[in-house]
Structures are given as structure tokens and as C-alpha cells.
Amino acid sequence: MFAFCQDPSELETLRWLACYLTTGVHFSFYFSFIKVLGILAVTAPVALAFGFLGAMAARSRFIPFSAIGKSYIAIVRGVPDIAFFLFFVIALDQAFEWLRHSYLCPDWEEPIRQGTDFIVCPAAKLPLGSAPEVVHEAYAFGLAVITFSLVFGAFAANVLFGAMRAVPRAQLETAEAYGMSQRQTFRRVLVPQMWVYALPGLSNLWQVLIKATPLLFLLGIEDVVYWARELGGTKTARFSDYPHGDWRMWYFLALLLFYLLMTWGSEKILNRIMLRLTKGQATAGGEAQRKARPA
Amino acid sequence: MKNILLMAVGLAVSASTVFAQTVRMGTEGAYAPYNFINDSGEIDGFERELGDELCTRAELTCEWVKNDWDSIIPNLVSSNYDTIMAGMSITDERDEVIDFTQDYYPPTASAYVAAAEGVDLEGGIVAAQTATIQAGYIAESGATLVEFATPEETVAAVRNGEADAVFADRDYLVPLVEASGGELMFVGPDVPLGGGVGMGLRESDAELREKFDAAITSMKEDGSLNELLKKWFGEDTQTY
Numbered sequence: 397m398f399a400f401c402q403d404p405s406e407l408e409t410l411r412w413l414a415c416y417l418t419t420g421v422h423f424s425f426y427f428s429f430i431k432v433l434g435i436l437a438v439t440a441p442v443a444l445a446f447g448f449l450g451a452m453a454a455r456s457r458f459i460p461f462s463a464i465g466k467s468y469i470a471i472v473r474g475v476p477d478i479a480f481f482l483f484f485v486i487a488l489d490q491a492f493e494w495l496r497h498s499y500l501c502p503d504w505e506e507p508i509r510q511g512t513d514f515i516v517c518p519a520a521k522l523p524l525g526s527a528p529e530v531v532h533e534a535y536a537f538g539l540a541v542i543t544f545s546l547v548f549g550a551f552a553a554n555v556l557f558g559a560m561r562a563v564p565r566a567q568l569e570t571a572e573a574y575g576m577s578q579r580q581t582f583r584r585v586l587v588p589q590m591w592v593y594a595l596p597g598l599s600n601l602w603q604v605l606i607k608a609t610p611l612l613f614l615l616g617i618e619d620v621v622y623w624a625r626e627l628g629g630t631k632t633a634r635f636s637d638y639p640h641g642d643w644r645m646w647y648f649l650a651l652l653l654f655y656l657l658m659t660w661g662s663e664k665i666l667n668r669i670m671l672r673l674t675k676g677q678a679t680a681g682g683e684a685q686r687k688a689r690p691a
Numbered sequence: 692m693k694n695i696l697l698m699a700v701g702l703a704v705s706a707s708t709v710f711a712q713t714v715r716m717g718t719e720g721a722y723a724p725y726n727f728i729n730d731s732g733e734i735d736g737f738e739r740e741l742g743d744e745l746c747t748r749a750e751l752t753c754e755w756v757k758n759d760w761d762s763i764i765p766n767l768v769s770s771n772y773d774t775i776m777a778g779m780s781i782t783d784e785r786d787e788v789i790d791f792t793q794d795y796y797p798p799t800a801s802a803y804v805a806a807a808e809g810v811d812l813e814g815g816i817v818a819a820q821t822a823t824i825q826a827g828y829i830a831e832s833g834a835t836l837v838e839f840a841t842p843e844e845t846v847a848a849v850r851n852g853e854a855d856a857v858f859a860d861r862d863y864l865v866p867l868v869e870a871s872g873g874e875l876m877f878v879g880p881d882v883p884l885g886g887g888v889g890m891g892l893r894e895s896d897a898e899l900r901e902k903f904d905a906a907i908t909s910m911k912e913d914g915s916l917n918e919l920l921k922k923w924f925g926e927d928t929q930t931y
Contacts, residue, residue, distance in 0.1 A: 614762060630867060634866050
């Protein structure tokens with residue numbers, strides 16, 4: 397990066413560090429922070445949507461719907477994350493390819509399963525074998541978002557299911573007394589009021605989600621923890637211009653700082669949201685706000 | 692006119708199916724000198740150089756992919772990449788699930804490294820990487836096995852005293868012992884393990900395997916494989 401980086405072994409500490417921290421591999425490390433933030437930014441709303449649908453299904457009076465919603469919540473919450481990430485992603489990928497295969501290559505005669513191998517026709521591969529690496533990475537990113545959303549959606553569904561039931565029954569009865577239909581009651585009364593009950597649970601989930609990103613490497617996405625481990629590992633002079641001992645502690649300290657910052661930031665934002673949501677609610681928080689306001 | 696156009700389209704289609712197939716090469720990227728990530732963030736090492744040369748000889752377009760060691764075989768059989776070149780020893784257990792080319796690295800010697808002479812290798816605590824032949828060997832040797840996901844962690848376990856010794860491919864340990872300045876040392880005898888290192892492929896991919904097999908044979912015959920071995924593993928390494 398810098399002109400003086402030609403022979404790092406000659407440099408004094410500060411310049412050496414400047415060169416070391418700007419190697420190509422370090423830029424991959426910095427980029428992985430953006431990747432992780434990107435995954436979080438996409439996953440959180442999608443997971444919330446999954447959770448909302450799951451909760452709606454679970455409390456539905458139509459039995460098949462509520463069965464689907466409840467079993468989604470129960471199954472996904474029960475399976476260990478790591479098993480889910482090892483098994484489900486490969487299965488999901490194969491399901492997509494199998495669907496494409498049966499549509500695109502109806503004349504294909506060889507079996508799809510040959511022993512342990514899974515073979516579809518080349519045109520059905522996802523992404524295509526000829527696709528550039530970027531497409532492969534984007535696909536892996538997409539699979540990661542779907543998997544994360546499914547897992548965290550189930551937890552969110554349970555939180556929202558509970559929150560919907562926590563809204564005081566009197567509120568709903570009043571809505572009915574005003575002649576609102578069930579759908580109107582749900583949209584105008586229940587949903588606006590449930591968030592205040594859901595938020596503590598959801599904020600827990602958000603914090604867990606932030607810390608779950610190392611699972612990404614199981615899906616072939618190099619996240620911050622992977623790079624910290626890789627960069628911090630011992631480097632000998634034979635294979636690197638910047639030999640150093642086991643520096644994983646320093647890299648993990650940097651990660652610690654990153655995660656603390658994330659937690660601290662989200663805490664602040666969530667507190668503000670909470671303040672906003674309690675406004676005018678029939679809860680202890682809302683009551684306190686009302687009393688604090690000068691009459 | 693119409694025929695010419697059709698022919699041109701036909702040619703373009705057949706050309707794209709011939710040239711567009713990229714062979715995706717899976718590796719771990721954490722096992723110098725076999726494969727590692729270099730300063731500029733690319734996959735480098737003996738297998739990178741060998742693999743690129745094999746692809747040139749077999750007239751294939753190749754692309755390298757990194758994958759975690761734990762899931763490296765499941766992702767191969769599920770066709771997420773087409774080959775594994777990750778210092779993977781040819782063993783009967785693996786051969787049941789995937790296929791191997793002939794070995795491009797002679798049967799490896801595995802070795803113990805410890806922080807002090809005279810540690811108990813028979814009854815002590817020995818670190819090895821999960822799902823390797825070394826871990827399998829230690830599990831049956833009577834010593835207590837502690838497994839780690841990456842090779843780096845197995846060595847770190849010896850440095851911080853969690854394990855008495857680490858058991859791994861000798862070639863992986865040599866540069867680390869050299870660079871440790873006497874902190875780490877080889878102890879006990881070397882143990883020959885496995886049937887050499889080969890390239891892993893899906894069992895149904897016989898055609899691709901033959902291509903790579905032929906390329907490896909040609910590199911063995913003209914001595915270029917030996918040169919590569921010496922370049923990456925030192926003058927004293929075993930050759931063909």
C-alpha cells in the first residue's frame with residue numbers, strides 16, 4: 397500500500413505496523429465487518445417478518461394454520477443452531493437445484509443421487525458452474541440470510557405470540573364494542589399495542605443474532621471471527637513478509653471492542669424505541685410518562 | 692441465411708458449454724505449506740501452485756474456493772465445488788464417500804511436537820485436528836486426545852500447556868518448530884500414516900478424475916512435481 401513497504405523486515409515498529417495493517421488480507425478482514433453488518437441489516441427485518449407470520453399463524457383459529465405456525469416454532473427452536481446450519485443449508489441448496497433440475501432438464505436420465513453424490517444437470521446448478529465467484533458469494537449470502545431468518549424468525553414468532561396475548565383483553569373488547577371487525581381490531585388495536593411487550597424479547601434476540609455470525613463460516617462466508625483467527629494465527633517468515641507469533645488475543649480484543657460497541661449502540665437505540673412505544677400505553681412505563689408530563 | 696444464423700447460434704451454444712465449465716477447487720487455506728492465505732489475501736501454497744499447473748495441463752479453467760475443514764467433504768458431494776486439494780490423506784474411510792486421484796504427495800510422516808523433552812506420548816494429552824488421520828491414530832494410541840477445529844489451535848494448545856504434545860503432519864510442523872526459537876521441539880519417533888495426499892473428487896466424477904490423474908502422471912514423469920515438492924517442503928523432502 398505505502399511506498400516504503402517494499403521490505404517490511406527493515407522497518408521500525410510504527411511503519412511496520414502501518415504496512416502490516418494495510419496488506420490485502422487485512423482488507424479482507426475489514427471488509428468482513430461490512431459483510432457481517434450487511435447480513436444483520438438484511439436478516440433482522442426478514443426474521444421479524446417470518447416471526448410475525450409465524451405468530452399470526454400460531455394464534456389463528458383455523459387449525460391447520462395454527463398447527464403449521466406452532467410446529468414451525470417448536471421444531472426450529474428445538475434444533476441446535478449448528479446442526480441446523482450444517483444440515484439445513486445443504487438441504488435447501490439441493491432442494492432449489494432439484495426443483496430447477498426437474499423443470500429445466502426433463503430428459504435427464506441419470507439418477508440425481510449416486511451413492512452420496514448429488515448430481516443435477518449442469519443447467520440446473522445454482523449458481524451455474526460458469527458463474528463468476530461473485531455470484532457464488534452472493535448466493536451463499538442469500539442462503540445465509542434465509543437460514544438465519546428462519547432460525548431467528550421462530551424465536552421472534554414465539555416472542556410476538558406471547559406479546560399478542562399480553563395485550564389487555566379489555567382493549568380488544570373495547571374495540572369490538574366500537575364495532576370494529578376482527579381484522580380491524582388486529583390491525584388498529586392489537587398490533588400497535590403488542591410491540592411494547594415484544595420489545596424486551598426482541599432486543600434479546602437481536603443481541604444473540606449479532607453474536608451468532610461466526611456460524612457464517614459453516615456456510616462458506618468468511619466473517620470477522622474467521623479472519624481474526626486466521627490473521628492472528630502464527631505466521632512464519634517462510635510464508636509471510638510479516639512473521640509474528642500467536643496474536644489471536646489482540647485480534648479477539650479488537651472483536652470484543654467491536655461487539656461491545658454494537659451492543660452499546662443497539663442498547664441506546666432500543667431504549668429510544670421503547671420510550672416511543674410506551675407513550676400513551678396502558679402500562680407502568682406509559683403511566684410514568686404521563687405523570688412526568690406537566691399538566 | 693437462416694441456416695447460417697442457426698449454425699452460428701449452435702456454435703456459440705456448444706462453445707459456451709465447452710469453455711464455460713469452471714472446475715471449482717475446494718481447499719481449507721489454513722495449512723501451510725500445503726495451502727494458506729498469503730499477505731495479499733489469496734490462496735497460496737504447494738497445492739495452489741500444483742493445482743493451477745494440473746488445470747493448465749488438463750486444459751481446464753479452475754477457480755479456488757475456501758471451505759471449513761469440518762464441512763469440506765459434505766460440500767463436495769453436494770456439488771458446491773468439484774475437487775478437494777487440502778492436504779487430505781487418502782484413507783479407506785474417506786474413500787468410501789469420495790474418490791481420490793493418485794497421490795501427489797508421498798505417504799506422509801506424522802510427528803509429535805512438544806514444549807519439552809520427555810513428555811509422555813503414550814498416556815499424556817495429545818492435541819490433533821478434528822477428523823484427521825492423526826486424530827484417529829491418537830484416539831487408538833491410549834493417549835488422551837484433545838481435538839481442535841484448526842491446525843493453529845492444536846499448536847497453541849501445546850504452547851499454553853493445555854496439551855503435552857501436538858500430533859500432525861511433519862511438514863506442517865517443521866516451519867513452526869524452526870520459527871519457535873527452541874520453544875517447540877520434535878519428540879518421539881515419526882509415524883508414517885495414510886496413503887499419501889491426493890485430490891478428492893465425487894465418486895460419480897470419473898471423467899474429471901481421469902483428467903487430473905493423467906496430469907499428475909505427466910508431472911511425475913517430467914520431474915516438475917518433484918521440483919514443486921522441493922520448493923515448498925525443502926531439499927530433504929520425499930520425492931517420486
